[in-house]
Amino acid sequence: MSRRSVQNGKREQILRAATDVFSRREFHAVPVEDVAIAAGVGKGTLYLYFPTKEQLFYATILEALDVLIAELRAAVRAHDGENALTAFVACMLDFFRRRRPLAMLMHRYEHRLREPEGGEWRARRVQMVEVARALVASCVALEPEAATLATEMLLASVRTAVLNQPDGEDPEHTAATVVRMFLHGAAAGRRNGKSTRRGKGAAHARAVGARP
Amino acid sequence: MSRRSVQNGKREQILRAATDVFSRREFHAVPVEDVAIAAGVGKGTLYLYFPTKEQLFYATILEALDVLIAELRAAVRAHDGENALTAFVACMLDFFRRRRPLAMLMHRYEHRLREPEGGEWRARRVQMVEVARALVASCVALEPEAATLATEMLLASVRTAVLNQPDGEDPEHTAATVVRMFLHGAAAGRRNGKSTRRGKGAAHARAVGARP
DNA sequence: GGTTGGAGACTGACTGGTCAGTCATAAAGA
DNA sequence: TCTTTATGACTGACCAGTCAGTCTCCAACC
CATH class of the missing domain: 1.10.357.10 (Tetracycline Repressor, domain 2)
Structure with a gap:
């Protein structure tokens, strides 16, 4: 999971998107997929970097x-x-x-x-x-x-x-x-x-x- | 809707319960039914007094x-x-x-x-x-x-x-x-x-x- | 007093829709 | 080829709001 992806900075990309989306709408009102879209990745990818929505x-x-x-x-x-x-x-x-x-x-x-x-x-x-x-x-x-x-x-x-x-x-x-x-x-x-x-x-x- | 219910103070009863429940858990994490239970009324009753969860x-x-x-x-x-x-x-x-x-x-x-x-x-x-x-x-x-x-x-x-x-x-x-x-x-x-x-x-x- | 009929307060099972997390498959790289 | 990374369709669970039916009260009538 780690080497290539860390190089790609995908984790940071997801974190930035999450900050943005969660800052605008209530946690429970944000589908994980919206964060994925904002980050430009698939929903499944998100779960490669963070085990749950809460931990993200x-x-x-x-x-x-x-x-x-x-x-x-x-x-x-x-x-x-x-x-x-x-x-x-x-x-x-x-x-x-x-x-x-x-x-x-x-x-x-x-x-x-x-x-x-x-x-x-x-x-x-x-x-x-x-x-x-x-x-x-x-x-x-x-x-x-x-x-x-x-x-x-x-x-x-x-x-x-x-x-x-x-x-x-x-x-x-x-x-x-x-x-x-x-x-x-x-x-x-x-x-x-x-x-x-x-x-x-x-x-x-x-x-x-x-x-x- | 009004006469008996107003006398019973059911509206205030629901408001009190809602304040309590919403103060403890996130709006989107609270099922309307939980508010109804806390107020001691049926879920449908709640919608007689307030048109939506949001307005409640x-x-x-x-x-x-x-x-x-x-x-x-x-x-x-x-x-x-x-x-x-x-x-x-x-x-x-x-x-x-x-x-x-x-x-x-x-x-x-x-x-x-x-x-x-x-x-x-x-x-x-x-x-x-x-x-x-x-x-x-x-x-x-x-x-x-x-x-x-x-x-x-x-x-x-x-x-x-x-x-x-x-x-x-x-x-x-x-x-x-x-x-x-x-x-x-x-x-x-x-x-x-x-x-x-x-x-x-x-x-x-x-x-x-x-x-x- | 007792009975009955109806108005409206109340209820919760149901419906249509949504979502978190999974997994079979594909793509990319070594 | 074989491993790692990425994907999105899918599943089981959950929920807001509805509505057909129940219950309660009371007024009118016997």
């Missing part, structure tokens, strides 16, 4: 998350303090901006994080949260539990930003806004002190806040 | 949201400024604490807010956001776009809190923490200035932050 589905998420976590760790390594936190958020925004279907996929199936089948996914989320928690702790002096709480709040904001960022937005810039707001409160979301620079302010609102 | 599903969400919006407006009316904002958040927390399955349901199908079929749901969310936005604007002087962004950030935090609040937690207390953190930043999440009161701090972390 989770492979799309888990393999992508492994890449994300590696990128996050690399991004964070080069900074410290508030800069590292901003780099973390910017990395997330950038990663998902380059992978819209993946972002939609993870949004659509987010509830599986709370279900038994989502164990592997949950484990990866824990790794990611741990990276974030360490950064938060290095920025704000908080007791452990309070730091966990604060981290979840930050990640909730990042999630909102990821789901709403338009193509043209600069991740660094949005990240800076999110982090500033997180650390210093809503009022501090303004550019500096009193008034927001016109263009940028509007761009932020589009980037992070408004539903499309 | 949306009825559970829409009718509940109408109640929530009414409660929110009432809760807010009695306060102003930061107190009103806290009352809003506390009302949300309380509403969903009394309706766990509904909270899980809305979490599971949240992605439908972005899809065409979710139009009615989206419209109700807009109403709710508008209430929140007005409160945020009354607490922090922000330009309209920035206020929208800030409101979405607050609602993201509330969402996290709703999904993680344990049974015993006091909504007012959690709400105060969320609002304080939102307005004044992560560092202000601490009880007052420097150190958190032990017990309460831990309770908050459990309430709002940690995944179960």
Whole structure:
């Protein structure tokens, strides 16, 4: 099964197609054949690479998350303090901006994080949260539990930003806004002190806040 | 169809069962008959009250949201400024604490807010956001776009809190923490200035932050 | 009081259709 | 030739929605 097919990249081809199709329609509403067609292979071929529809589905998420976590760790390594936190958020925004279907996929199936089948996914989320928690702790002096709480709040904001960022937005810039707001409160979301620079302010609102 | 059945409250009985069943399993993985069994009626009966499975599903969400919006407006009316904002958040927390399955349901199908079929749901969310936005604007002087962004950030935090609040937690207390953190930043999440009161701090972390 | 007839609420077996996963066969490569 | 990879027709299971028939209630009549 492995040698030739791996060379052909058929597995990746199938994963990409699956991400795309599952991100648009509910798992149970997607016939396996539709994924096969999107991947440009026969239905039977799909079962050569993944034992079940379910495992194909989770492979799309888990393999992508492994890449994300590696990128996050690399991004964070080069900074410290508030800069590292901003780099973390910017990395997330950038990663998902380059992978819209993946972002939609993870949004659509987010509830599986709370279900038994989502164990592997949950484990990866824990790794990611741990990276974030360490950064938060290095920025704000908080007791452990309070730091966990604060981290979840930050990640909730990042999630909102990821789901709403338009193509043209600069991740660094949005990240800076999110982090500033997180650390210093809503009022501090303004550019500096009193008034927001016109263009940028509007761009932020589009980037992070408004539903499309 | 109406007289006897309305008296028997069979419609509400079906809605409650549907909320319960759909909150636990994926829409397409739930046979209509399972909802009927949970409601203690025959499958055919279900189709006397709701024309399709899909419409039954949306009825559970829409009718509940109408109640929530009414409660929110009432809760807010009695306060102003930061107190009103806290009352809003506390009302949300309380509403969903009394309706766990509904909270899980809305979490599971949240992605439908972005899809065409979710139009009615989206419209109700807009109403709710508008209430929140007005409160945020009354607490922090922000330009309209920035206020929208800030409101979405607050609602993201509330969402996290709703999904993680344990049974015993006091909504007012959690709400105060969320609002304080939102307005004044992560560092202000601490009880007052420097150190958190032990017990309460831990309770908050459990309430709002940690995944179960 | 007791009986009867009919309206409408209720039911679940049935139908037409769909789908996950299999496997016999074909094609490609060594 | 022989092995590996690919395919899609096929099978058994499942399900949304229907509809012919049952049951319950009540009003009208004896």
